[in-house]
Amino acid sequence: MTLRVVLTVVEILGLALVLAYFLNVIGKQLIRITDTLGKIAFGVRAVETQCAVIGPAAERLNGELTATAAGLGEAAELAERLAG
Known part of the structure; x- marks a missing residue:
């Protein structure tokens, strides 16, 4: 019986040490x-x-690109009128 108690205490201490190590x-x-x-x-x-x-x-x-696109549309129409 005493041997079992000692082994149980050693096992618990070992488990506690392993847990402490891995928690660290x-x-x-x-x-x-x-x-x-x-x-x-x-x-x-x-x-x-x-x-x-x-x-x-x-x-x-x-905004600037929108204005440029509108200007290019007008320029294309004008170029078509001049060419046509």
Whole structure:
């Protein structure tokens, strides 16, 4: 009976040590993941800042292209009249 108790205590201690070891490994991996996610978030903010000017510039460019397309349509009609 005493041998069983001693072996049970040793087994429980071994299990506790293995659990502590792997929890430590998992904790270190989570810290590395947190660092990586921080770097990714920093990069995304940088890209967002650099791309903030695209929206207004694209709207302005679309307006200018619409006006240019209208002007080219008029020029094509005029060229057809002159040729015809």
